[in-house]
Amino acid sequence: xxxxxxxxxxxxxxxxxxxxxxxxxxxxxxxxxxxxxxxxxxxxxxxxxxxxxxxxxxxxxxxxxxxxxxxxxxxxxxxxxxxxxxxxxxxxxxxxxxxxxxxxxxxxxxxxxxxxxxxxxxxxxxxxxxxxxxxxxxxxxxxxxxxxxxxxxxxxxxxxxxxxxxxxxxxxxxxxxxxxxxxxxxxxxxxxxxxxxxxxxxxxxxxxxxxxxxxxxxxxxxxxxxxxxxxxxxxxxxxxxxxxxxxxxxxxxxxxxxxxxxxxxxxxxxxxxxxxxxxxxxxxxxxxxxxxxxxxxxxxxxxxxxxxxxxxxxxxxxxxxxxxxxxxxxxxxxxxxxxxxxxxxxxxxxxxxxxxxxxxxxxxxxxxxxxxxxxxxxxxxxxxxxxxxxxxxxxxxxxxxxxxxxxxxxxxxxxxxxxxxxxxxxxxxxxxxxxxxxxxxxxxxxxxxxxxxxxxxxxxxxxxxxxxxxxxxxxxxxxxx
Amino acid sequence: xxxxxxxxxxxxxxxxxxxxxxxxxxxxxxxxxxxxxxxxxxxxxxxxxxxxxxxxxxxxxxxxxxxxxxxxxxxxxxxxxxxxxxxxxxxxxxxxxxxxxxxxxxxxxxxxxxxxxxxxxxxxxxxxxxxxxxxxxxxxxxxxxxxxxxxxxxxxxxxxxxxxxxxxxxxxxxxxxxxxxxxxxxxxxxxxxxxxxxxxxxxxxxxxxxxxxxxxxxxxxxxxxxxxxxxxxxxxxxxxxxxxxxxxxxxxxxxxxxxxxxxxxxxxxxxxxxxxxxxxxxxxxxxxxxxxxxxxxxxxxxxxxxxxxxxxxxxxxxxxxxxxxxxxxxxxxxxxxxxxxxxxxxxxxxxxxxxxxxxxxxxxxxxxxxxxxxxxxxxxxxxxxxxxxxxxxxxxxxxxxxxxxxxxxxxxxxxxxxxxxxxxxxxxxxxxxxxxxxxxxxxxxxxxxxxxxxxxxxxx
Numbered sequence: 033x034x035x036x037x038x039x040x041x042x043x044x045x046x047x048x049x050x051x052x053x054x055x056x057x058x059x060x061x062x063x064x065x066x067x068x069x070x071x072x073x074x075x076x077x078x079x080x081x082x083x084x085x086x087x088x089x090x091x092x093x094x095x096x097x098x099x100x101x102x103x104x105x106x107x108x109x110x111x112x113x114x115x116x117x118x119x120x121x122x123x124x125x126x127x128x129x130x131x132x133x134x135x136x137x138x139x140x141x142x143x144x145x146x147x148x149x150x151x152x153x154x155x156x157x158x159x160x161x162x163x164x165x166x167x168x169x170x171x172x173x174x175x176x177x178x179x180x181x182x183x184x185x186x187x188x189x190x191x192x193x194x195x196x197x198x199x200x201x202x203x204x205x206x207x208x209x210x211x212x213x214x215x216x217x218x219x220x221x222x223x224x225x226x227x228x229x230x231x232x233x234x235x236x237x238x239x240x241x242x243x244x245x246x247x248x249x250x251x252x253x254x255x256x257x258x259x260x261x262x263x264x265x266x267x268x269x270x271x272x273x274x275x276x277x278x279x280x281x282x283x284x285x286x287x288x289x290x291x292x293x294x295x296x297x298x299x300x301x302x303x304x305x306x307x308x309x310x311x312x313x314x315x316x317x318x319x320x321x322x323x324x325x326x327x328x329x330x331x332x333x334x335x336x337x338x339x340x341x342x343x344x345x346x347x348x349x350x351x352x353x354x355x356x357x358x359x360x361x362x363x364x365x366x367x368x369x370x371x372x373x374x375x376x377x378x379x380x381x382x383x384x385x386x387x388x389x390x391x392x393x394x395x396x397x398x399x400x401x402x403x404x405x406x407x408x409x410x411x412x413x414x415x416x417x418x419x420x421x422x423x424x425x426x427x428x429x430x431x432x433x434x435x436x437x438x439x440x441x442x443x444x445x446x447x448x449x450x451x452x453x454x455x456x457x458x459x460x461x462x463x464x465x466x467x468x469x470x471x472x473x474x475x476x477x478x479x480x481x482x483x484x485x486x487x488x489x490x491x492x493x494x495x496x497x498x499x500x501x502x503x504x505x506x507x508x509x510x511x512x513x
Numbered sequence: 514x515x516x517x518x519x520x521x522x523x524x525x526x527x528x529x530x531x532x533x534x535x536x537x538x539x540x541x542x543x544x545x546x547x548x549x550x551x552x553x554x555x556x557x558x559x560x561x562x563x564x565x566x567x568x569x570x571x572x573x574x575x576x577x578x579x580x581x582x583x584x585x586x587x588x589x590x591x592x593x594x595x596x597x598x599x600x601x602x603x604x605x606x607x608x609x610x611x612x613x614x615x616x617x618x619x620x621x622x623x624x625x626x627x628x629x630x631x632x633x634x635x636x637x638x639x640x641x642x643x644x645x646x647x648x649x650x651x652x653x654x655x656x657x658x659x660x661x662x663x664x665x666x667x668x669x670x671x672x673x674x675x676x677x678x679x680x681x682x683x684x685x686x687x688x689x690x691x692x693x694x695x696x697x698x699x700x701x702x703x704x705x706x707x708x709x710x711x712x713x714x715x716x717x718x719x720x721x722x723x724x725x726x727x728x729x730x731x732x733x734x735x736x737x738x739x740x741x742x743x744x745x746x747x748x749x750x751x752x753x754x755x756x757x758x759x760x761x762x763x764x765x766x767x768x769x770x771x772x773x774x775x776x777x778x779x780x781x782x783x784x785x786x787x788x789x790x791x792x793x794x795x796x797x798x799x800x801x802x803x804x805x806x807x808x809x810x811x812x813x814x815x816x817x818x819x820x821x822x823x824x825x826x827x828x829x830x831x832x833x834x835x836x837x838x839x840x841x842x843x844x845x846x847x848x849x850x851x852x853x854x855x856x857x858x859x860x861x862x863x864x865x866x867x868x869x870x871x872x873x874x875x876x877x878x879x880x881x882x883x884x885x886x887x888x889x890x891x892x893x894x895x896x897x898x899x900x901x902x903x904x905x906x907x908x909x910x911x912x913x914x915x916x917x918x919x920x921x922x923x924x925x926x927x928x929x930x931x932x933x934x935x936x937x938x939x940x941x942x943x944x945x946x947x948x949x950x951x952x953x954x955x956x957x958x959x960x961x962x963x964x965x966x967x968x969x970x971x972x973x
Contacts, residue, residue, distance in 0.1 A: 093966075094965060094966045094969065095966065096966060096970045097895075097898070097969065163886060166884060166885045166890070167885060169884070170884065173924070177927075177931050178931055185929075185932065188928060189921065189924055189925060192920070193917060193920055193921050193924070196884070196917060196920050200913045200917060203894065203897070203913075204897065204901070204910070204913060207897060207898050207901045208901065211901065
């Protein structure tokens with residue numbers, strides 16, 4: 033019941049927010065997101081990591097096609113649900129002092145998106161999962177289309193067609209799985225299938241295209257920088273903070289336990305692609321002048337490392353990938369928010385002609401620094417824990433490869449610190465009466481919460497790791513069975 | 514059968530209503546009659562009666578398809594209030610012709626004798642030739658009528674010739690007898706039979722506008738009055754596929770080889786040509802014409818699969834497609850009224866000006882593109898599943914690629930609706946009938962998409 037409540041609350045909230053007049057919808061949306069957070073806390077409170085799938089509910093939906101409404105939460109789902117539901121109130125709060133026209137529709141779409149993404153993370157029936165996966169595409173399509181930057185139409189269509197293409201191949205993959213399994217689409221049934229090698233490869237290919245596009249993994253990434261840059265800030269936060277985790281989660285849920293032999297066979301290729309993505313993304317990020325585009329490529333590069341973790345086939349790598357998903361979500365939201373604040377104050381997001389912000393806006397400069405250091409994976413920040421786990425996991429696979437991937441930490445220090453130095457530090461030499469209003473209350477709340485999360489998850493990762501550990505162990509058993 | 518008689522009489526009654534100049538009231542009469550016809554169909558459900566020496570058979574398949582077409586026609590007629598707002602008394606004739614088209618459609622899904630098939634096609638087509646050219650002062654409408662008539666006459670010729678050849682080789686006009694002749698191997702001249710089947714197929718492909726017999730479709734769709742185009746895109750396509758499936762399932766299922774390869778090829782090129790051509794259309798009406806071509810390609814997957822679910826798959830697809838297409842044409846009428854033309858350029862910003870219409874149009878086009886949770890997705894999924902279960906992987910892959918191309922042009926329409934630049938909007942008001950059609954199709958698209966269980970199993 034609680035799981036269903038997690039899906040329904042934002043849906044209903046979206047409807048209410050549509051009815052609210054003008055800016056009132058923000059308060060409605062925030063309230064709904066906080067209720068949702070409350071439900072998440074209740075689930076977290078009574079969740080027992082060792083018990084596998086919990087809070088599950090299984091109702092017949094389209095019995096003639098073997099489709100059920102089956103939802104439930106295990107450790108892997110929970111961490112993603114946690115991310116989505118922590119992110120949503122922050123994302124809603126992040127537009128409180130911005131002027132957004134048709135704000136009621138905007139907020140409704142954000143909540144709609146949250147509902148669909150939570151649905152993806154808790155669905156245990158392949159078909160239901162697919163419906164939620166596609167459903168998440170509709171609100172972000174309209175968010176980008178209605179509130180995006182000047183070049184949004186082309187970019188939005190590209191994004192949509194790219195992801196839809198992946199999804200349709202995934203659908204064919206699921207139909208093949210359905211035909212193999214007599215019990216329909218149920219996750220447990222699909223895990224127990226023991227498919228033969230060629231079929232595994234075919235299904236892996238069909239599913240992986242969809243997930244690789246969503247994350248994205250090199251060379252399926254070309255929709256991403258444009259979409260991140262053109263989307264409105266909240267859209268970018270949803271995309272990079274939560275939506276790309278749908279791809280990572282899906283590999284955990286629908287690829288690793290179902291077609292493990294195919295993954296083992298292609299491990300080298302997959303890891304190579306991911307490593308290329310790490311280096312390539314970082315290389316381009318170094319050359320960027322637009323802060324938002326820089327963060328977009330940084331995100332692409334960091335996700336490459338998470339993708340490596342997915343395919344290392346060991347506990348450290350899996351744990352790291354899950355932890356880093358949460359971390360990356362928090363950091364990405366923070367970074368894109370900082371870019372938005374700079375744009376809001378100065379009218380553009382270029383790294384040139386800035387500087388001196390630290391002198392006039394110490395709150396902003398400090399909080400920005402904390403979030404940025406989290407991304408750079410400084411020890412005692414959240415990024416360090418995630419990337420450390422990932423690199424250990426990777427080293428179990430290959431030390432040399434891990435050393436190359438480890439460059440991501442150095443690279444990200446290069447582009448992040450340089451950007452920070454150019455934009456925030458130093459003297460402003462363009463105008464004598466330089467003004468930069470420090471954070472407004474709502475901005476301060478968002479960034480303080482994010483900074484606290486950066487530090488807390490960096491200092492004390494144990495509770496989160498304990499949540500996912502039994503699920504990861506079970507997954508490893510399924511893979512090696 | 515009762516429904517068929519009722520609708521025939523209804524058509525005549527509506528013609529008489531024209532004499533008394535009951536312009537709008539004749540729509541009430543027609544729609545109420547159609548609702549009664551659906552009720553009669555529901556009453557006949559499960560009876561499976563055949564008439565006239567077994568020449569027509571009203572089984573559940575026929576009843577389901579005729580109910581769908583009846584409802585679609587009723588929705589199109591309701592749009593007549595708005596579309597023929599300024600029409601003179603002669604518009605009543607057009608309503609009667611639409612009803613006669615429906616009569617032809619019902620013959621097509623209930624025949625079990627090839628003579629009825631041919632009569633049905635003619636009853637369906639002749640009113641449509643007139644309807645296509647019914648905008649008498651418009652050159653393109655005249656052209657559409659003429660073109661449709663010439664092409665249709667050719668297609669009928671092919672079909673008739675095909676029927677004759679099938680008769681020559683199997684000795685029967687009855688579906689079941691043809692089927693048993695083929696499966697028992699008693700056919701003497703296989704070559705003649707194959708040519709007959711291919712000629713019949715060609716006739717059908719004309720009617721449902723499949724590549725390479727689709728060239729008439731864009732011009733006829735564009736030239737005909739929009740309401741008539743709506744009827745063509747829905748009822749004619751449903752009837753055509755209802756009839757084609759009956760033919761293959763009843764007679765040719767055991768005929769190995771030739772028809773399967775021909776249909777496979779036609780399906781693949783229909784999907785690709787329809788979708789790729791649609792990419793280059795500047796007008797929404799022409800775009801919908803090519804979209805209708807491409808949907809014929811999807812529906813052919815079920816005929817290729819021809820297993821126990823195939824009939825249901827076609828039926829479900831027809832529902833989803835008809836509902837979304839009626840909505841799309843209703844909104845196209847609105848777009849043309851509001852902006853003067855139907856080009857993509859003209860609809861910029863309309864979604865902001867008219868939020869409800871924009872929303873409805875988005876839902877209709879998302880459904881046509883096959884995005885969940887709309888009905889179009891369920892329909893496509895069911896078709897793909899049916900086809901994959903019969904090991905038709907490659908044609909499904911072609912269909913998937915076409916869907917991706919298709920999504921682009923459908924979504925481009927939506928994207929243009931929500932552009933910031935604004936065009937001139939004419940002050941037009943829409944009546945209750947218009948809004949109820951849009952509302953019903955909107956709700957229908959979502960409900961059928963989310964709760965398809967009953968409809969997926971209706972034909973067993």
